[in-house]
Amino acid sequence: MNTQVSELLPLDDLVKLSPQTIHEFSEKGHVLVKNILSKAEIEAYRPVIVGAADKYNTEKRKLEDRDTYGKAFLQIMNLWQVDADVKQYVFAKRMAKIAADLMGVENVRLYHDQALFKEAGGGPTPWHQDQYYWPIDTHNTVTMWMPLIDIDVDMGMLTFASNSYNNGAVFNHEISDESESLFDDYVKEKGFAISRAKTMNAGDATFHRGFTIHNAPGNNSDKIREVMTIIYIADGARITPYKNDWQKNDHHKWLMGKPIGELIDSELNPRLL
Ligand SMILES: O=C(O)CCC(=O)C(=O)O
Structure with a gap:
């Protein structure tokens, strides 16, 4: 382990969000927050995350x-478990508090992290909803x-269908060519x-709700699109019965298989504030 x-x-x-930012998130189900990490902070954390992503x-x-x-x-996924430096990033109160303020809650729990590196020439990310995969009782x-x-x-660039989160899971399809085509018609x-966004600087971040429909075009540049993600759940959420096999898998992988109906509070899901 890195020491x-x-x-x-x-x-x-902590950073204070403007009322407009919070309003935009609650209306559209996504928002861009600029300059969360300074240049110096990105310079310090980028090699740590990229190094761990390459290694694992x-x-x-x-x-x-x-x-x-x-x-x-x-x-x-879950680089925080294998790298102490990445853990410091994933457990950071600064990002957790932004997530809490956008959701209007006092505290959040970690679901999991994932590095999503779109390689040069990498294909598009099909339309999907993240929460299709999660056995969780809150939106x-x-x-x-x-x-x-x-x-x-x-x-x-991550791309959102604004105001698309209200109807919960729209289709029973995992992310695939089929989800791209079905959601495209639906949207x-x-x-x-x-x-x-047309551009994002390193250290800016978008935040989107679990049911916001989103996709991303392919990477037509000659550089890897290095992106780090963290998924937060409002504290107090519980585990629900599975609606598909993906949720069964997530239950074991990210919620430590705690009994259905119980609070999400396993060792993998610490409170971050
Ligand atoms: O990075 C991408 O291309 C897709 C990311 C995504 O779907 C997500 O973070 O929920």
Whole structure:
């Protein structure tokens, strides 16, 4: 395990969100928050996260040998468990408090983290809803998506269907070509506005609700789109019976298989504030 943690500055001082930011999130189900990490902080944390993602990445196939989901990104999960420096980033109060303020709650729990690195030439991320995968009894969940380098639309910018979170899980389909096509029709039929930033700087982040419909174009640049994500759940949420096999898998993987109906409070799901 990496033991360099003492050299990294903690990210525990808080930022105050404007009422407009909180309002935008509650209306649209997503919002961009700029400058969460300073340049110096990104310079310190980027090598830590990229190093851990490289070390623990198990995807060795060539892009052309993978399916649509496999082409979309390298996905390396719960790095906080294997790297003490990444843990300091994932457990940071600064990002956790933003998530809590957007959800309007006192405290949040960690669901899991994941590095999502879209390789140069990597394919699009199909339309989907994150919470389709989660056996959780609240809609008050949020994913933070933070680029570790400056990115623009050509590198696979996260893209949202605004106001699309109200109807819970819309389809019984995991992220795939099928979800892309079904959600594409649905988003058009409902007339949701499509929203994506033109550029994001390293250390900016978007936050989206668990049921907000979102996708991302492919990475047409020659650089890896390095993104780190953290999923937060409002404290007090409970585990629900599975609606699909993915939820069964998540129950064991991220909630330590605690009995259905119980509070989400396992060792993998600490309170962060
Ligand atoms: O990074 C991407 O391309 C997709 C990310 C995503 O779907 C998420 O973080 O919920």
